[in-house]
Amino acid sequence: xxxxxxxxxxxxxxxxxxxxxxxxxxxxxxxxxxxxxxxxxxxxxxxxxxxxxxxxxxxxxxxxxxxxxxxxxxxxxxxxxxxxxxxxxxxxxxxxxxxxxxxxxxxxxxxxxxx
Amino acid sequence: xxxxxxxxxxxxxxxxxxxxxxxxxxxxxxxxxxxxxxxxxxxxxxxxxxxxxxxxxxxxxxxxxxxxxxxxxxxxxxxxxxxxxxxxxxxxxxxxxxxxxxxxxxxxxxxxxxx
Numbered sequence: 658x659x660x661x662x663x664x665x666x667x668x669x670x671x672x673x674x675x676x677x678x679x680x681x682x683x684x685x686x687x688x689x690x691x692x693x694x695x696x697x698x699x700x701x702x703x704x705x706x707x708x709x710x711x712x713x714x715x716x717x718x719x720x721x722x723x724x725x726x727x728x729x730x731x732x733x734x735x736x737x738x739x740x741x742x743x744x745x746x747x748x749x750x751x752x753x754x755x756x757x758x759x760x761x762x763x764x765x766x767x768x769x770x771x772x
Numbered sequence: 773x774x775x776x777x778x779x780x781x782x783x784x785x786x787x788x789x790x791x792x793x794x795x796x797x798x799x800x801x802x803x804x805x806x807x808x809x810x811x812x813x814x815x816x817x818x819x820x821x822x823x824x825x826x827x828x829x830x831x832x833x834x835x836x837x838x839x840x841x842x843x844x845x846x847x848x849x850x851x852x853x854x855x856x857x858x859x860x861x862x863x864x865x866x867x868x869x870x871x872x873x874x875x876x877x878x879x880x881x882x883x884x885x886x887x
Contacts, residue, residue, distance in 0.1 A: 666812070689874065700776075700862055700878030701815075747814060751874045757822045759805070759830070760874055764814040 659684045659752040661731075663763040670738045670770055678733040678766045680748030689751035690731045691760065692722055694744050701747060707731060718742070738770045774799045778863050778879035785850075785857070785886050793848045793882045795863035803868040804846035805876065808832060809860040818861075821846055822868055850884060858886045 660683045670676045682688050689708055693701040705716025712724045722733045733746060748763040776797045785791045797804065803822050807815040817830030821840040835854025840846055846865075850857045860883050864876040 691874065693876075698881070698883075700778075700864070700880050701876070702878070703875050706875065749874075757803075757820065757828060758874060759817060759820055760876065761817070762807075762815040764812060 659688075659750045659761055661690070661748045661750045661761065661763040663746075663748055663766045665766050666764075667767045667769060670768070672740050672770055672772050673737050676735050676738040676742070676768065676770070678746050678748075678768060680731045680733065680763060682729050682731060682748075682750055684750055688724075688731075690722075690724065691749040691751070692716065692720070692731075692733050693747045693749060693762075695747065695765075696744050704733070704746075738768075740770050740772060743768055743770045776863055776865055776877055776879035778861075778882050780882060781880065783882060783884045785884060787886060788852045790849055790851050791884065793850070793861055793863075793884070795846045795848065795879060796844055797846075797863075797865045797877075797879075798844065799865055799877060800843070801865035801867055801877070802843070803866045804840065805864040805866075806830075806836075806838065806846070806848045807862045807864065809862055809881075815862065818848065857884055859884060 662681050691706045692704040695701045705714050707714045707724045715721045745765050747765050749760040779794045805820040806818040816832050819838040821827035837849045862881050863879040866876050
């Protein structure tokens with residue numbers, strides 16, 4: 658089965674500093690990887706995805722993610738964090754089930770950005 | 773505006789009662805999903821449906837039931853057989869099939885509390 662792991666429950670960063678939220682994956686075949694963000698008491702919002710091509714993927718709100726095949730990682734990054742980036746971030750991987758596909762999510766990382 | 777509407781937002785249930793959570797989408801999406809979110813466990817897939825009148829069990833289907841009689845609607849019933857139903861329930865939809873099938877649009881969620 659495909660899976661992703663988010664090794665950090667929480668990441669703290671000061672506003673204006675770069676941020677990284679880590680994700681590693683375990684898949685058979687080519688990975689299709691995703692990042693979603695969840696604000697308090699809300700559903701998740703899609704940020705970005707890696708299917709194929711450039712290892713650096715750009716997404717919404719200034720976020721980007723770097724796909725690293727040798728390290729089986731797909732870390733989320735942003736050059737300069739904002740307080741409004743504080744939220745719960747989920748990494749996900751596509752899994753094929755018969756003729757259908759579905760997403761398997763990691764356990765989430767809470768990002769706290771402070772002034 | 774297109775989107776997914778989940779209702780009710782908050783629901784309280786006595787032990788032994790069945791409850792049904794509503795999920796309606798006007799995005800003309802083919803696929804719909806139900807996830808359960810618990811603190812520290814991320815999102816776990818309950819059921820999913822790729823087309824009308826067809827659905828598949830996810831990773832934690834026991835104690836839940838669904839129907840997909842209309843493209844727009846995918847209600848989830850939490851039965852008395854679900855041993856620990858207190859959780860935040862998220863409905864999602866996506867285009868399908870293909871890569872776009874995994875860019876999910878989420879509803880705002882329904883929080884179920886068993887008294």
